[in-house]
Amino acid sequence: MTENAQTPSAPNSELPTQYAPAEVEGKLYERWVERGYFTADPASEKPPYTIVIPPPNVTGSLHLGHAFQHTLMDALTRRKRMQGYEALWLPGMDHAGIATQNKVEQQLAEEGKSRHDLGREEFVERVWQWKEEYGGKILGQMRRLGDGVDWSRERFTMDEGLSKAVQTIFKKLYDDELIYRAERIINWCPRCLTAISDIEVEYQEDAGELVSIKYGEGEDTLVVATTRAETMLGDTAIAVHPDDERYKHLVGKLIKLPLTDRSIPVVADTHVDPEFGTGCVKVTPAHDPNDFAIGQRHGLPNMTIMDEHGVITVHGPFLGLDRFEARSAVVGALREQGRIVAEKRPYLHSVGHCSRCRTTIEPRLSLQWWVKVETLAKAAGDAVRDGRVAIHPQEMEKRYFDWVDNLNDWCISRQLWWGHRIPVWYGPDGEVVCVGPDDEAPTGEGWTQDTDVLDTWFSSGLWPFSTLGWPQKTPDLAKFYSTDVLVTGHDIIFFWVARMMMFGLYAMDGEVPFKTIALTGLVRDERGKKMSKSFGNVVDPLDWMDKYGSDAVRFTLAKGANPGTDVPIGEDWVQASRNFANKIWNATRFALMNGATVEGELPAPEEMSATDRWILSRLNKTVSQVDSYYEDFQFSKLSEALYHFAWDEVFDWYVELSKTTFFAGGEGAKVSGRVLGEVLDTTLRLLHPVVPFVTETLWTTLTGGESLVIAEWPKDSGFRDDAAEAEIENLQAVVTEVRRFRADQGLQPGQKVPARLDLAGTQLAAHEAAIRQLLRLQPEGDSFSATATLPVAGATVALDLSGTIDVAAERKRLSKDLAAAEKEKQQAEAKLANEAFIAKAPDNVVDKIKGRLAKAEADIARLTAQLDALPAA
Numbered sequence: 001m002t003e004n005a006q007t008p009s010a011p012n013s014e015l016p017t018q019y020a021p022a023e024v025e026g027k028l029y030e031r032w033v034e035r036g037y038f039t040a041d042p043a044s045e046k047p048p049y050t051i052v053i054p055p056p057n058v059t060g061s062l063h064l065g066h067a068f069q070h071t072l073m074d075a076l077t078r079r080k081r082m083q084g085y086e087a088l089w090l091p092g093m094d095h096a097g098i099a100t101q102n103k104v105e106q107q108l109a110e111e112g113k114s115r116h117d118l119g120r121e122e123f124v125e126r127v128w129q130w131k132e133e134y135g136g137k138i139l140g141q142m143r144r145l146g147d148g149v150d151w152s153r154e155r156f157t158m159d160e161g162l163s164k165a166v167q168t169i170f171k172k173l174y175d176d177e178l179i180y181r182a183e184r185i186i187n188w189c190p191r192c193l194t195a196i197s198d199i200e201v202e203y204q205e206d207a208g209e210l211v212s213i214k215y216g217e218g219e220d221t222l223v224v225a226t227t228r229a230e231t232m233l234g235d236t237a238i239a240v241h242p243d244d245e246r247y248k249h250l251v252g253k254l255i256k257l258p259l260t261d262r263s264i265p266v267v268a269d270t271h272v273d274p275e276f277g278t279g280c281v282k283v284t285p286a287h288d289p290n291d292f293a294i295g296q297r298h299g300l301p302n303m304t305i306m307d308e309h310g311v312i313t314v315h316g317p318f319l320g321l322d323r324f325e326a327r328s329a330v331v332g333a334l335r336e337q338g339r340i341v342a343e344k345r346p347y348l349h350s351v352g353h354c355s356r357c358r359t360t361i362e363p364r365l366s367l368q369w370w371v372k373v374e375t376l377a378k379a380a381g382d383a384v385r386d387g388r389v390a391i392h393p394q395e396m397e398k399r400y401f402d403w404v405d406n407l408n409d410w411c412i413s414r415q416l417w418w419g420h421r422i423p424v425w426y427g428p429d430g431e432v433v434c435v436g437p438d439d440e441a442p443t444g445e446g447w448t449q450d451t452d453v454l455d456t457w458f459s460s461g462l463w464p465f466s467t468l469g470w471p472q473k474t475p476d477l478a479k480f481y482s483t484d485v486l487v488t489g490h491d492i493i494f495f496w497v498a499r500m501m502m503f504g505l506y507a508m509d510g511e512v513p514f515k516t517i518a519l520t521g522l523v524r525d526e527r528g529k530k531m532s533k534s535f536g537n538v539v540d541p542l543d544w545m546d547k548y549g550s551d552a553v554r555f556t557l558a559k560g561a562n563p564g565t566d567v568p569i570g571e572d573w574v575q576a577s578r579n580f581a582n583k584i585w586n587a588t589r590f591a592l593m594n595g596a597t598v599e600g601e602l603p604a605p606e607e608m609s610a611t612d613r614w615i616l617s618r619l620n621k622t623v624s625q626v627d628s629y630y631e632d633f634q635f636s637k638l639s640e641a642l643y644h645f646a647w648d649e650v651f652d653w654y655v656e657l658s659k660t661t662f663f664a665g666g667e668g669a670k671v672s673g674r675v676l677g678e679v680l681d682t683t684l685r686l687l688h689p690v691v692p693f694v695t696e697t698l699w700t701t702l703t704g705g706e707s708l709v710i711a712e713w714p715k716d717s718g719f720r721d722d723a724a725e726a727e728i729e730n731l732q733a734v735v736t737e738v739r740r741f742r743a744d745q746g747l748q749p750g751q752k753v754p755a756r757l758d759l760a761g762t763q764l765a766a767h768e769a770a771i772r773q774l775l776r777l778q779p780e781g782d783s784f785s786a787t788a789t790l791p792v793a794g795a796t797v798a799l800d801l802s803g804t805i806d807v808a809a810e811r812k813r814l815s816k817d818l819a820a821a822e823k824e825k826q827q828a829e830a831k832l833a834n835e836a837f838i839a840k841a842p843d844n845v846v847d848k849i850k851g852r853l854a855k856a857e858a859d860i861a862r863l864t865a866q867l868d869a870l871p872a873a
Contacts, residue, residue: 089147101127521565
């Protein structure tokens with residue numbers, strides 16, 4: 001616990017009767033921004049704490065996945081700021097090359113135009129206009145959520161500084177021979193008309209066809225099976241395994257390629273699996289990556305048969321047909337010639353699709369720019385292996401290593417106009433010049449710049465250091481790099497995380513881009529189903545914010561955040577979180593109305609009641625527990641711990657137990673008022689990083705402090721009182737048992753019942769008034785006659801339920817419960833008596849069974865006593 005870190009003004013005890021998030025959140029957020037609470041100072045002597053936001057697409061809007069990760073990042077930075085760190089959470093957006101270009105091209109199509117009608121320069125200018133008018137919607141939505149980002153440092157991957165960083169690292173990689181241009185098989189999208197990387201291809205089971213085709217004539221006949229019959233027009237060989245006796249006599253021979261006037265060789269290659277199908281494979285080097293590799297080994301020609309739209313370009317009857325039309329036409333022509341041996345439809349097989357437009361990907365031989373990743377990927381793997389970067393949860397390390405240890409060279413060129421244009425010029429005599437940001441580009445007749453742009457992930461891979469001013473040695477870069485934590489979904493560990501690792505280590509001379517990678521799961525619906533428009537279960541978080549408040553959405557997301565696992569979420573859960581916010585509001589309002597205060601020193605423990613000492617002991621344990629969970633990124637556990645401490649222990653128990661003290665007045669009420677003020681002050685500080693709005697409103701009212709954003713984070717003072725905790729636990733046991741009994745009897749919660757309390761020999765005598773208040777128990781009268789007696793925690797509560805209890809029904813219920821407890825006891829004893837089981841079972845399992853036995857024995861004693869206490873039927 002801490003004293004107020006700010007100079008408080010006079011506390012204000014006035015709070016509206018109800019909490020209205022819409023009236024509070026927007027005004028509070030703008031006040032925080034205007035006062036500069038989120039603006040980091042590189043000249044500060046405070047230790048730095050840095051998180052860079054995974055830049056959302058400029059085309060995007062806030063979805064639940066964003067809200068989830070932003071809630072966690074905001075909680076981390078808010079807590080560190082309160083702990084005295086110079087906290088920087090840096091915002092920005094990605095230019096989203098393909099997605100943004102598609103948006104503007106759709107706009108042009110509505111005008112009856114294409115980008116080619118405008119020309120490159122005018123089209124790019126049009127995209128900038130679109131960005132200014134429509135882009136960045138998500139930034140305003142981030143404010144709604146309460147993101148404590150430093151808006152003064154907002155970046156965009158196409159802004160001047162980041163563009164210079166991109167050109168600088170391209171030139172550096174080029175000069176170090178880590179960037180090269182080569183003709184290779186790439187993933188081509190005939191809709192987006194660009195190459196895309198392997199990890200931007202999404203595979204799904206498609207119902208296609210498997211056609212077996214006879215090649216050659218007579219004894220020189222081979223049968224191959226294919227799902228892409230149209231590609232046979234580009235075959236340049238048939239491959240068999242060198243040890244396959246069936247085809248050894250054909251290796252080296254030429255055989256007739258159907259539907260063409262060409263003959264192609266039979267080659268022997270170990271890539272072929274002789275056990276699969278016929279053991280023969282058609283080789284189309286220009287349209288399949290495995291075939292390309294075979295072609296390279298055997299010096300086969302590369303024959304491209306389609307253009308960038310997927311249209312056949314080979315002269316003959318199929319010229320001009322779309323690839324799928326050509327597939328049917330080729331099979332029909334082969335069928336007419338008697339070349340079809342077998343056909344299978346439908347044939348389910350895995351087919352790659354463009355992740356953006358869902359078009360079937362076409363493997364295509366193309367001249368592209370590549371990053372040579374071998375040394376970069378090794379450095380990225382070593383940084384995790386030697387402990388410089390921690391992946392959390394640790395079990396995710398295997399996925400990371402599986403990726404970086406087997407990474408292929410990265411195709412970085414894209415056939416787009418929107419993006420960072422490749423800084424390479426070609427001269428009239430074959431010259432190739434790579435231009436850095438401070439170099440003059442070649443001029444003169446015949447010089448042209450490469451028309452491609454860089455993959456969007458190339459620029460976002462520089463994000464942790466380019467946003468801080470690199471390649472300049474800026475104060476920001478010196479203060480805030482390396483960043484502390486990267487919070488991101490496990491689904492983009494390949495897209496983004498590995499690339500930031502490679503580029504960060506390379507550009508920053510081995511200094512890691514972040515010290516910890518905290519991987520989250522994906523947000524799903526309440527049934528655990530993936531959210532999708534086709535499923536009709538997509539939720540706009542802004543709708544929930546409008547209805548329940550941003551705090552409710554944030555708390556729901558944090559409460560579900562177990563490291564690396566997916567997060568189910570439903571509206572009922574958000575409503576429950578709104579109820580929690582209301583509970584905090586109402587309890588604090590009651591406390592303020594009854595003398596809760598933070599003024600003055602805390603009274604000495606000996607001046608406090610056991611109830612006061614109990615809640616302070618529990619408070620300090622909660623502070624320690626929450627700190628531990630934060631350090632381990634256990635947001636779900638810390639949220640649960642705060643929820644149960646605040647709702648159960650503070651509001652449901654301490655506040656209720658203190659009511660009799662407050663109503664009695666005097667010195668005891670003053671002591672409890674100061675303790676309650678301390679507990680609320682600390683609890684609101686603990687809750688603030690996750691639910692910032694309601695806590696800010698309540699805390700400034702309670703304390704008169706300037707803002708929780710800059711308040712001091714609570715510390716465990718070390719105060720513990722195990723005796724007080726045991727005493728209150730006994731009180732809780734009495735109250736809980738009597739409440740349960742009353743409920744079983746169908747008594748209304750407010751119904752008063754005469755009772756005799758025998759608390760002699762226990763520490764509960766001092767709590768009799770509170771017990772009677774909580775349980776609605778009246779003093780016994782002259783006509784009191786106990787109809788039920790409840791022994792619990794060393795105390796006895798006798799109740800007179802004359803006329804309100806069905807003795808026969810109660811005896812039947814208790815007897816049923818007693819039989820169940822005795823059965824549970826027998827089962828537990830049998831397991832513990834089984835030596836073979838005990839020898840094999842883990843200690844935690846054995847302990848659990850021992851706990852079941854102890855509970856069963858306690859239940860038997862309690863139920864037997866209750867049966868004995870019942871009057872005769």
